[in-house]
Amino acid sequence: MFVGRLLQGLATAAQLAEEAEALNARQGLLQGLDARVKLVSMLVLIVAGVQTHSSSALASLLVMAFVLALVSRLYTMPVLRRLWVGILLVAAVMALPALFLVPGGIAGRLPMIGWSITEPGLRSAAFLFGRAAASSTFSMSLLATTPWPHVLKAMRCLGVPAVLVAVLGMAQRYIFLLLQTAMELVEARRSRILGPLGAPGRRHMATSAAGALFERSFFLACEVHLAMVSRGYRGDVRLLDDFHMRRRDWLAACFVVVVALIASIGVGR
Amino acid sequence: MNEPVFELTDVSYAYQSVPALDGVNLSIRRGERIALLGANGSGKSTLLRLLDGLSFANGGSLRAFGEALDEASLSDERTHYSFRRRVGFVFQNPEVQLFNPTVFDELAFGPLQLGWSRAEILQRIEEIAERFSLGHLKNRSPHRLSGGEKKRVALASVMIVDPEVLLLDEPTAALDPESQSEMIRFLAASRNTGRTLIIATHDLDVLPDIADYAYVLDRGRVAGAGTPAEILANEALLRRTRLIHAHWHSHADGTAHIHAHGHGHVHRHEGSHGDPGSSVSSPPMTNGVG
Numbered sequence: 001m002f003v004g005r006l007l008q009g010l011a012t013a014a015q016l017a018e019e020a021e022a023l024n025a026r027q028g029l030l031q032g033l034d035a036r037v038k039l040v041s042m043l044v045l046i047v048a049g050v051q052t053h054s055s056s057a058l059a060s061l062l063v064m065a066f067v068l069a070l071v072s073r074l075y076t077m078p079v080l081r082r083l084w085v086g087i088l089l090v091a092a093v094m095a096l097p098a099l100f101l102v103p104g105g106i107a108g109r110l111p112m113i114g115w116s117i118t119e120p121g122l123r124s125a126a127f128l129f130g131r132a133a134a135s136s137t138f139s140m141s142l143l144a145t146t147p148w149p150h151v152l153k154a155m156r157c158l159g160v161p162a163v164l165v166a167v168l169g170m171a172q173r174y175i176f177l178l179l180q181t182a183m184e185l186v187e188a189r190r191s192r193i194l195g196p197l198g199a200p201g202r203r204h205m206a207t208s209a210a211g212a213l214f215e216r217s218f219f220l221a222c223e224v225h226l227a228m229v230s231r232g233y234r235g236d237v238r239l240l241d242d243f244h245m246r247r248r249d250w251l252a253a254c255f256v257v258v259v260a261l262i263a264s265i266g267v268g269r
Numbered sequence: 270m271n272e273p274v275f276e277l278t279d280v281s282y283a284y285q286s287v288p289a290l291d292g293v294n295l296s297i298r299r300g301e302r303i304a305l306l307g308a309n310g311s312g313k314s315t316l317l318r319l320l321d322g323l324s325f326a327n328g329g330s331l332r333a334f335g336e337a338l339d340e341a342s343l344s345d346e347r348t349h350y351s352f353r354r355r356v357g358f359v360f361q362n363p364e365v366q367l368f369n370p371t372v373f374d375e376l377a378f379g380p381l382q383l384g385w386s387r388a389e390i391l392q393r394i395e396e397i398a399e400r401f402s403l404g405h406l407k408n409r410s411p412h413r414l415s416g417g418e419k420k421r422v423a424l425a426s427v428m429i430v431d432p433e434v435l436l437l438d439e440p441t442a443a444l445d446p447e448s449q450s451e452m453i454r455f456l457a458a459s460r461n462t463g464r465t466l467i468i469a470t471h472d473l474d475v476l477p478d479i480a481d482y483a484y485v486l487d488r489g490r491v492a493g494a495g496t497p498a499e500i501l502a503n504e505a506l507l508r509r510t511r512l513i514h515a516h517w518h519s520h521a522d523g524t525a526h527i528h529a530h531g532h533g534h535v536h537r538h539e540g541s542h543g544d545p546g547s548s549v550s551s552p553p554m555t556n557g558v559g
Contacts, residue, residue: 232382
């Protein structure tokens with residue numbers, strides 16, 4: 001059961017990456033924008049969403065995030081949809097205690113249990129959920145519509161240190177090897193298990209698998225890096241596609257700046 | 270006489286305290302096809318990594334193209350790019366060498382690092398894709414390819430920069446017979462092209478096809494050297510370096526015996542094998558003493 005779930009999780013991760021690659025190549029609003037503009041815009045919008053205290057500004061940002069995802073055809077990715085729902089559920093669970101714990105005027109009571117839901121608590125929970133939903137939607141929109149090497153190159157263009165970009169690049173490059181190794185490891189384990197494992201057995205298996213995987217992934221990371229160095233890699237991201245700012249990129253950048261400013265000032269607080 | 274590409278004098282290397290190479294002396298000249306023979310753990314792969322400037326000798330001196338090959342020289346940007354342009358390395362495990370989203374990106378990676386122009390890269394990708402029959406795989410993810418296709422992409426991604434020296438670590442290992450045959454044909458066709466080939470292998474069957482000269486490594490030392498014919502005729506050397514071993518097998522008439530030979534060989538004797546075809550087929554190489 002545990003092994004099966006783990007295998008399914010690993011397969012889902014691989015499928016997600018594959019779907020994201022396919023989505024990069026599709027036509028859509030975000031797919032057509034310069035990677036640098038997208039990176040900066042999404043960061044600006046996330047910061048605006050996190051620091052705004054205006055409910056209407058946050059609602060507008062949330063609507064904007066969903067519209068962007070919609071016109072970039074993110075809804076066509078079933079795995080991404082599942083991931084999205086997962087993130088929103090986690091955000092909802094995190095926001096739940098605020099409903100009862102923040103002091104203030106009572107807005108209502110939970111039926112049966114009778115716990116009081118306060119007005120400030122409702123507001124705090126709504127803000128927490130809205131911020132998480134907007135931030136996750138913006139970041140997923142960026143990552144699902146931009147090839148990872150382009151994100152890395154955009155980071156370098158924006159002055160992110162080469163070492164950090166190299167580490168991120170390496171992480172992406174060997175994640176598939178890691179996934180494959182993890183799946184093989186789990187399958188090999190499963191083939192040698194005769195019956196269901198008890199809780200201690202599952203814990204033992206999980207910890208020993210994590211240790212073995214760490215050792216293997218460290219070795220693989222070194223090997224992948226050597227293979228890159230052998231072909232001339234020195235830490236810089238070099239791509240066949242050069243970035244060019246076009247009219248629509250400038251328009252998008254200006255629009256995002258205006259939206260972020262309005263959200264920061266606060267609309268109809 | 271051709272100028273030396275690599276000159277190794279008393280080279281030693283250790284992984285922490287475990288010695289991998291000890292007092293290796295070699296001289297490899299331009300256009301030579303060299304095989305580095307040895308059992309697992311003999312130091313072949315370590316030697317290839319030293320020749321590719323991925324690791325650096327703990328002792329002795331290693332010169333490439335007449336210049337010292339060490340960490341200091343390769344940290345110079347110009348030397349780095351010049352060396353990477355001239356020396357290509359095909360890793361034993363193609364998985365570690367295929368780290369791009371598509372085969373196209375994989376082929377473009379090396380030339381991009383070396384600063385080639387976009388037009389030059391696109392033209393070269395077309396040429397190399399045709400040469401290695403990769404045209405239909407260009408947009409595929411390398412991780413989804415078969416073992417033979419992965420090896421072909423790994424080789425093509427190195428060959429795209431047309432290196433003067435090609436280092437190959439166990440190029441025929443873990444390949445199906447057809448892919449293995451393709452690889453051997455490629456290596457055999459490299460004779461007289463002026464390209465230097467240095468191939469680490471323990472596959473004695475393919476030795477005469479892929480190399481003109483061989484060094485036998487054993488526990489980090491050069492235990493012997495010679496032409497493939499000389500090496501294959503030296504049974505004592507092959508046994509001492511664990512390249513051939515005592516082998517048990519049975520015959521259709523129920524008899525069984527033990528004798529020494531290299532992997533995958535075919536031999537003739539009075540008893541008939543279970544598979545009659547194997548005893549009458551023409552052996553690519555025979556060094557059995559059955």
